[in-house]
Amino acid sequence: MSLLILGIESSCDETGVALVEAQGGAHVPRLLAHALHSQIEMHQAYGGVVPELASRDHIRRVLPLAEAVFAEAGRTLGAVDVVAFTRGPGLAGALLVGAGVGCALGAALDKPVLGVHHLEGHLLSPFLSADPPEFPFVALLVSGGHTQLMRVDGVGQYALLGETIDDAAGEAFDKSAKLMGLGYPGGPALSRLAQQGDPTVFALPRPLLHSGDLDFSFAGLKTAVLTQARKLGDQLEARKADLAASTQAAIVEVLVKKTLKALRQTGLQRVVVAGGVGANRLLREQLDAACARQRVRVHYPELHLCTDNGAMIAMAAAMRLQAGREQARRDYAFDVKPRWPLDSLCT
Structure with missing residues (x-):
């Protein structure tokens, strides 16, 4: 038996x-079609995401995007078996749009409907x-708002490292880019x-690199970039590329190095990198090279799926349902969770 799952993502500034x-069984769910609208151009004038504008734009975009997805997949709305939406974490107003449309x-x-964790x-x-x-693996989640290392033994089986x-x-x-005047x-x-x-x-700092644990800290690096930019003064424009490369x-x-340490601690031989920063070319090159030396497999999402998107929400819903970790419901009252730790999903 197959399930057709519609996924809606609206946690921040992309509507997916x-x-x-x-x-059935252990088959990996298959992506039929997806569509995405980024609000980058709208928010550029403000130098960052404006939550109210983001919410209003989600309202305008979500149904036309859904129509485009059904047309591309050659399916009808009536064929949908489950509607999945991002329940959190994210901007409250933006999340409410996706949750409201999904439950409606x-x-x-x-x-039935299913609220999905954005980071999952x-x-x-x-x-x-x-x-x-394949499970198990170490996951490096790197995005605009989150940096985490997790041990993943299966769907819903997560341990924060x-x-x-x-x-x-x-x-x-x-x-750091804003300090260099690079815009949004x-x-x-x-x-x-x-x-x-x-x-x-x-010579910029590498915070907590030798801390002995697997935690991260990047606030001190940002301060060091600011200090260096001020020292350069009028020379910043000429040295900006070097400062960007050093950052x-x-x-x-x-x-x-923290990911490699996580592999040593867990004894696992597989890494998954996900989130927007996972598209960074230098990160992929250096992690691939380091893991190849240790015969560790590294997996990434396709580049166009590194950013927030509806495909990952539909996929997470499908895998949770397959694994029996969740049941979709016909209770259409909804709430959202702007703050929602990923390890709270573990049972």
Whole structure:
């Protein structure tokens, strides 16, 4: 028996809709179609995400995106078996849009609904790739708001190994880019500029690199970038590429070495990298090289699925249902969880 799952993502500044088909047994669910709208252009004028504007834009985009997905997949709305939506974490107003639309569709179709954890969507997104991982593995979750290392033994079987105690890696990219005047979104802009620079020019700190645990801290690095930018003064423009390269090198070194330490501690031989920072080219190159030396397999989501998207929400719902970790419900009253620790899903 197969299930057709509609996934809706609206946690921040991307509206994503997707259809995933889940077969019985251990078959990996299959992505049929997905569509995504990014609000980057709208928020650029403000230098960051404006929550109220984000919510209003989700309202405008979600149903047209759904229509496009059904057309691409050649399926009808009535064929949907389960409607999944992001319940949290994220911006409360943005989450309410996806939850409201998802539950309204479920009620109209008399089909069950399922609220999905946004980070679990990222965590399981590599299962959408042509080379899906196998359990167990170490997961490095790196996004704008989260940096975590998890031990993953199966769907819903997560153990937190370490996490950031202040800024996440994505925040370090974005905030450092803003200090350099690179605009919004800063992380991708900093990474592009870093390709033109020398990462050895500025000796920036690697916070908690030798802490002995698996926690992260990037706030001190951001402060060091600010200090260096002020020292450069009028020379900043000419040295900006070197500063960007040095910043990126510091972040990536910490991520790679902490991930390798997690592998040693757990004895596992497989890594999954997920979240927006997982698209960073230097991170992929250095982690691939380090893991190849230790004969460790590394899995990533496809590049176009590293950002927030509906496909990962539909996939997470499908895998939870397959594993018996969740039951979709016909109770259409809903709430959202702007703050929702991933390890709280463990049972």
